[in-house]
Amino acid sequence: MRKGIQILILTVIIITFYLFGFNFFGKFGGTLLSIFQTLTAITIGLAIFMDNRNPSSTLAWILVLALFPVVGLVFYFLFGQNYFKRRKYDKKAEQDQEAYERMDRNGRAAAGELAQFSPEHQKLLRLSQKVARTPFSMATRTRVLTNGEETFSSLLKELKEARHHIHMEYYIYRADEIGREIQRTLIEKAKAGVEVRFMYDAVGSIGLSKSFLKEMADAGVEIGVFGAVRFLALSSRVNYRNHRKIVVIDGKTAFMGGLNVGDEYLSRNKAYGFWRDTHMLVRGEAVRSLQIIFLQDWKYVTGRTIMGLEYLSPDIEPSCCGAVQILPSGPDNETSSLKNIIFSMITSAKKSVWLATPYFIPGDDILTALQVAADSGLDVRILFPAKPDKWLPFLASHSYFPALLAAGVKIYEYEKGFLHSKLLIADGEVATVGTANMDMRSFHLNFEVNALLVGTDSVNKIVSDFERDLLSTKPMELRAFMKKKIIVRFMESAARLMSPLL
Template identity: 50%
Template sequence: MKNRLQLIVFLLVLTAFFYFTNGHWTGKVVGILSILVTISVIFIGIVISLENRHPTQTLTWLVVLGSFPVFGFIFYLLFGRNVRKRRLFEKKAKLDEQVMLKLEGDYRIIDEHFEKIGDHQRQMFKLAQRLGKTPVSFSTETHALTNGKETFDEILNALEHAQHHIHMEYYIVRHDELGTKIKNILLRKVKEGVYVRFLYDAVGSFQLSGHYINELKNAGVEMVPFLPVRVPFLNNKINFRNHRKIVVIDGTVGFVGGLNIGDEYLGHSRHFGFWRDTHLKVRGEAVRSLQLIFLQDWYYMTGQTLLTQIYLSPDLMNIDIDSCGGVQLVAGGPDREWEVIKQLFFSMITSARESIWIASPYFIPDEDIFSALKVAALSGVDVRLLVPQKPDKKIVFYASRSYFPELMKAGVKIYEYKKGFMHSKIVIVDKELASIGTANMDMRSFHLNFEVNAFLYRTNSTQKLVYEFLQDLEESKTLNLDDFEKRAIWYRLFESTSRLLSPLL
């Protein structure tokens, strides 16, 4: 399949070359080009139909290819190929499974704590363990961090106190004031003999300067891009991005959540102003799970296996087990057999008895999640959705809004955050069970991105998330269905067009 598509691209480029270099051939070449494009579109349409994708995705691709043959063809080459993901990431998936099975036996599962969990929450944790291969920990302290300043104050302080190793994994890294602060700390720590390993997504951080990277590399920091893309049209991996944000220091403290490395995440953007986001500080047993997620990604990109006790011995001193609650760090991505994050969100939504509160900057649910939310609201569950009032990605923003009328008709309350840009990725169920991490409530996080989320049960952090969510609603506008349906016709048209493309976003 890959070779055939590359051949088609080559033929198109070759034909275009003759078209622009030999006027005598113009008529014939235009005809040949039209035939090639037509054949290519038909061929891809047949392939898509035979791939047994979700009907919505199949129909969307066929509509795009039929309406915009040339654009659709190029877009398909970039984002549409349904490669065999398990085969593409076979090496990584194999190590992931072996490591997580080994980890399962190392956790201290105290029966009396596990028994405190309700039946439906216990079922969800078992599902997470089966899909994500990570057990629940009752020996982990968590601290919810609710803005960029609070988060990076904690991260910078932890970096300064590193003694053996620093592991960092980010989707976006910028060479700005915050990026420079972190760089300078890493340069200082590597001089002190601390091992520093840094994974950054090659596409998310494509603007990161070579000077920044080389300065760290030359000092001894191991800087590694995740799935670099040199020729976009011919690379199957361009669509699978590492959206994780992970910091692990000395194997004893970790951070995970929605904040990348950049000044805008501190609220320094003129356009967005205040940046509302959520991160999680983790200390104790579950740091081992976060560490292993990093080490598995590191192994996949470098071939280095670092599964030694020095990296996998979390500090359990001064951990108050009785007050910890349950904590489970779960990775999802195209290397997994199941759509892990989506399945866990679905389990949370369908297990709710009283309330489902969701905050997400991008809301493009698939049919399963969309239906589950409507059914929950129709059943009397208090379903609330918090989204940004201002967009950072317009097509995604308007695609999100196309789902609102049907949700509101079912009884879902929708709020638009007014204070700044809302980038939190939170799900809270019955004020006891919560998820916080890197995954948005959208199809890209469900099906394509490498993500990591923490699932919390009856932790102090869960209660803080509940409090902060209610505070955020005070800074938000409640959407009214009658008023919302009075929006201009061109807004509705753009929303509907964006919605049509939503399976591709």
Template identity: 45%
Template sequence: MILTLFDGAIPSPLLFVNAPNEGAVSFWRTIEPYLTFLFSLSVFLIAFLIVLENRNPSRTVAWLIILNFLPIVGFIFYILLGRNVRKRKLFRNKFISNAEVIKKLETAPAGFLNESDFWQYPHLASKRRLLNLMVNVSQSPFTLKNRSKILTNGDETFRQMIQDMSEAKDHIHFQFYIIRHDTTGQQFKQVLIDKAREGVKVRVIYDGVGSVRLDKRYIAELREAGVEVVTFFPVILPFLNNKLNYRNHRKIVIIDGKIGFVGGLNIGDEYLGKDTRFGFWRDSHVRLEGESVYLLQNIFLKDWFFVTEENIEGDRYYPALTEAPGEELIQIASSGPDSDWESIWQMYFSIIATAQEKIYITSPYFIPDESISMALKTAALSGLDVRLLLPSRPDHHTVFWASRSYFQELLEAGVRFYLYQPGFVHAKILLVDGVVASIGTANMDIRSFQHNFEVNAVIYNSNSVYKLEQDFINDLQDSKELTLEVYKRRPWHHRILESIARLLSPLL
């Protein structure tokens, strides 16, 4: 006999109960009102706490709507993703590590620029607001003795990484959100194993959610060869894990403290365009030499300390530069739930707000908050050339449709949208005035701004800025511009999907 328990607007947490006899039925009928009351009370208390947290109003409303219409599902998802965990306590080890490593950087053989130094560069006079902001919120100094090289797509990036890793003499630090155990992953694994057996110190960090499908044998083989492998926030019991919402989205490689890589590519065959679902994969990475690598090293060592509580020290990780590889002004901007400020979010806003001629953005996920949206609309209405390059096909459907819900208001302001046609565009690039470029791991969405650990390289007035702009122009040739007239003629069911996705977007 099956007994269905519904009483009033809020269903009981026990939907179906097997009742072999009348005594059992009577028992469940007796306790059902109490269970319903307790569940209703818990939903009410969660709603009350959400309001008291003084969140972004749209985020608060989104949670309240879900709790009202889907109380059981909303309750579970709030416990899983919505709780505003006391981040200071959760990430206290990262704060300690940050202070310790910054002290090391201050005594390292680096010629970091302070605020009074970079005014000697007249071509950056228009970016004083941006430079001031980056000094104040990022806790990351400007570096001058640098050389950068833009790597376009997976073939070029992986080939350069493997070549540099193969030549490592002292250490390799290897950190990615996603590592696959496919052909590409096996190739990198073999390089890491070979170098570890040669006596090179190899450390690997992978994210517990991004690499949740990584084969345990893959990890075991690395460890057997002497590679130190750790997981950032492993997820064993997702529904009981208050860390699930905080992911390490960084993609970093550091070789001997002299060469660094950062950008949009993870480790897997799909980044070479071998996934038939997406086809060609358009992405970008940057190779760095010089003082900026010290800052990437700082970020990796903070993450390593947080996961392992091992405080790694030694000049070997910040080797002196025998000569300057170049003179490019570069800053490494990092952000995450351990930061006092959403520095990459603020950096994006300031770069856009200080633009004088043109703003070019490439991002696979585009869910702007009110400040970014207003900055883009204001720039376009002021006569600036504002262009966004986005995917024409989804890899995450909710984010895809939520992104499109912002198109009309931006199109009406004069922002131009281009949808990439050959495959999937995954690069995360912001270009302004041909003077400043940001390339790294942060998407232009709330998840990257507030929840994920991210890292971007900000490059000023160099050949790399020019190369990124040329890549952007080439990508426009492979894209189809979406006009306001065409967008308004979209099917009615697209409008519904966009509205629902936008409503959920504050929770993504």
């Protein structure tokens, strides 16, 4: 019997016992209930312990199971099991690796190209190639797209000029005004003979209706759904999300970054107000990396392999100004590639580390790296939203800030609207921007894609945008945290305790 079915049956048995055990066994019900609760926590806790997880994650799960055995077991079944990841994604990891190795130069840059960078940047690029498995490119142009207006106007323009194929992959896609406008463009291009493939995440885009998808399918758009399950609320797959946002057009132009498709990303949602985000347009050699990431995800969800030269022959831009590397990460990569690259960027910085993220649940290693950088005299800044879109991560994030402030990290609350940009800048020369938040979910559970930029013009644009964003912030102060009401501090501490599970 499959392990998932076994755990589901055990969950039903435990819930039934808790609901009816006391009445059935009379005066001995309370004692039996206590024994059963203890055995439940010990049994599942031992299974988690033997799984050799991150220590903080192990302790968090054991505590949840001990305090709330019934609810904890249900949550463990849905979100805590690693067996699904190992069973389902090991094969995907092997296939992805084979695809990356077929890329130019077998995913390794020539020594002569590395020689033009500083020793610190050479070290970072060697690490990123090893753990991310993709090559860096000296023949790629990028353009930073600031916020929704610039992003969607550029996207629609390029979509309308597509001649051969459009490949689109989003975590959240809404059937609202901008979603309908893009849908109409996809339908028009499909009817005109352009190959259109549209992939969405089953959890993030759960609101997409069958009729919306049928309109596209009837026009010839191929549809793929990542993480599709029959009973979404009762599946452990819900925990592994495709958080990527990728569009590839004719194999020559690509888009990636922080923006999903929805009216809120155009600042049309009154609850969020102004939406601050960062996206990027890519032309040249690195488009091939984004294409392969999409095609491997497509193969995973549909079973169809598409690897012809018509998809993998991008225009090569003249080599001139810096390196670009596309960084895929996810539960199919056991090396925690993105977190390792971010850690290396922080620890190798000489002057400054600037970070923007809507969620900050970094883990002990990244937290320590930021504290040590600030203690060493580096200019460490964190840009964080003043108001949340999700309360639990918001509270957990605030629990990390007092220690950082005490170390000299400058933390700024963005007050103009909601900050959704996900970026890290080291020394004003190296940056990573993309879909990954600075949290454990992005590091370990979600499928993400970032771009690493070394010495490119786009790094300068990211720096200038960051400096402009600072004008719409107020600095956090350590004494303000000390004056918080005890209930608020308790909620932040409780949320942090749960942070390895978020």
